[in-house]
Amino acid sequence: MTTATAIVAGHGLALRRSLPLPNPPGRPISLSLSFPARSLQHAARRMIVPSSRPSRRCRSISSESPTAASGTTEEDVDADEEEEEEGEEVDPxxxxxxxxxxxxxxxxxxxxxxxxxxxxxxxxxxxxxxxxxxxxxxxxxxxxxxxxxxxxxxxxxxxxxxxxxxxxxxxxxxxxxxxxxxxxxxxxxxxxxxxxxxxxxxxxxxxxxxxxxxxxxxxxHPGFQAGTRPLLALDNPFPTTLPENLFGDKWAFVQLPFSSVREEVESLGRRYAFGAGLDLDLLGFELDDTTLVPGVAVESSRAKPLAAWMNGLEICALEVDTGRAILILAAGVSTRYVYAGYQKSPAATQEAEAWEAAKKACGGLHFLAVQENLNSDGCVGFWLLLDLPQPPV
Missing domain, CATH: 3.30.420.10 (Ribonuclease H-like superfamily/Ribonuclease H)
Incomplete structure (x- = not known):
């Protein structure tokens, strides 16, 4: 057993109890890392989506806005908007x-x-x-x-x-x-x-x-049929073998404060050649700055080529299958890869479940980082990911 500290994009992340786990030849050497689930704050998240009146975008009102300066509070404005929305008929x-x-x-x-x-x-x-x-x-x-x-x-x-x-x-x-x-x-x-x-x-x-x-x-809509199942439901296929060009050398469960996640997303275009962010303001995340967002860090001696290949995958989510002791990478519209595995044990299962619980506590928000070394102070690639439910249509 060894102890390591991983640095993700300049932010120190203490990875407690690194466990080197054997994998088949050519597969990444997995690192299962322990962190207490209680260290993650269960902050609420609110999704902001467009109203049925597209001319009015959903936006928060600053306390320094003209309405606040004139004596109108944010609560008053919200109440007025709610009353207006309730009284307006929507033509479906x-x-x-x-x-x-x-x-x-x-x-x-x-x-x-x-x-x-x-x-x-x-x-x-x-x-x-x-x-x-x-x-x-x-x-x-x-x-x-x-x-x-x-x-x-x-x-x-x-x-x-x-x-x-x-x-x-x-x-x-x-x-x-x-x-x-x-x-x-x-x-x-x-x-x-x-x-x-x-x-x-x-x-x-x-x-x-x-x-x-x-x-x-x-x-x-007058023609609405309640209980109708989507005609073209999203596929969730059985995960397949990861292509060799996507193999890393090691991986680790890590955490990053929400404030640092914001910084990474804002600086993504300036600091990284590879990666993708999300519009956190549009999505209406209301996590505290100190809330720890879970992620996975991948080390590779060929980090730049690896990040370049991954950049074309349209990566959308990571999940842990504790029953099979594997990490699954979802990409594209219906592609799922066995990204890595770990040696199944009660401790490893508990750690994997803690990571998934942390992701749920953050409203499904998580990330993937590619580094040249888990102890380096920068990333070659950074993808902000989000679990989303199946669409209702």
């Missing part, structure tokens, strides 16, 4: 066309897209389909309903072109989508427009918007 059959007037249209280079049926029947008794498009900041929002008789790549291609025309924005460089079953149609439609289609579950804003639309739009 209306389609959304919205571009934030403060946004620079040329800066919106990536869209998130869903093209699928909804739990709504039309006059023919057939399921209605819907195209939903947004960007990661929800500055762009677009929806359109379709009959089930016109679902093909040509329809989608023309609809995507109309998003650009109607909102006055250029076509994006990339479009992310999360349904594997729609890959052929989406890829073909995007290809004809010169847009790269990226299968990825890192469509966080889109997934949360769909959840909100289910409650405020679909369930209030």
């Amino acid at each position: 059959q209306a389609e959304v066309r919205y571009l934030d007037p403060d946004a620079d249209p040329d800066s919106i280079r990536e869209w998130e897209l869903d093209f699928c049926s909804r739990p709504i029947l039309d006059a023919r008794g057939k399921k209605v389909w819907e195209l939903v498009v947004c960007d990661a900041t929800l500055s762009l929002q677009f929806t359109r309903y379709f009959p089930n008789t016109s679902i093909n790549s040509v329809t989608l291609r023309d609809a995507l072109a109309s998003v650009a025309d109607e909102l006055g924005v250029p076509l994006p460089d990339r479009v992310r989508f999360f349904r594997a079953q729609m890959q052929t149609i989406i890829t073909r439609a995007c290809g004809e427009l010169g847009v790269k289609a990226v299968p990825s579950r890192r469509c966080v804003s889109l997934l949360l918007w769909l959840e909100e639309r289910y409650e405020t739009v679909y369930s209030r």
Whole structure:
């Protein structure tokens, strides 16, 4: 048994009780690290998603705002907004066309897209389909309903072109989508427009918007069918063997204060060649700065090539399967890899369960860091990850 201290991006993380564990040849040498679950504060998290009135974005009001200076409190403003929202009728059959007037249209280079049926029947008794498009900041929002008789790549291609025309924005460089079953149609439609289609579950804003639309739009539609299961449910396949080019040398469970996670995300573009963040303000995380966010640090003698390969995977989550004593990496839309293993024991199981409990306490927030050495003071790659439930549609 050895004791080590891992440094993630300049922040010292005490890794208590490093256990070298044997793996098959070519696999990473796993490090299972103990940390007390009670050290993680169970701070609440609030998700912010766009309202059914896209012209009003959900934002917090600063105590230094003009309303506060004039004697109006934040509570008064919130109460007024709630009363206004309760008194406003939402037309569930209306389609959304919205571009934030403060946004620079040329800066919106990536869209998130869903093209699928909804739990709504039309006059023919057939399921209605819907195209939903947004960007990661929800500055762009677009929806359109379709009959089930016109679902093909040509329809989608023309609809995507109309998003650009109607909102006055250029076509994006990339479009992310999360349904594997729609890959052929989406890829073909995007290809004809010169847009790269990226299968990825890192469509966080889109997934949360769909959840909100289910409650405020679909369930209030006159054709809504309660209890209808999604036509194209997300796959959760059995994990497969990790490709050799993704092997690391060691890995470890680690922790990082929420304030430091914010710093890493904010500096991601300046400090790292590889990685991905999340818009923590848009997502409305309300964790204390000292709350410890769980993560996994990976050491590799070929850290830069490893990070480069991982950067193209659209990594979305990590999870521990305590029954099989493995760490699973989820990527793309339906890819799951056995990322590493550890020697099963009561102590190791307890540590793995503590890591998963810590992730749940942080609202599903966690991270993956790639380093040249677990004791180094910097990262070659940093990905902020989030567990999300299956979409209701």
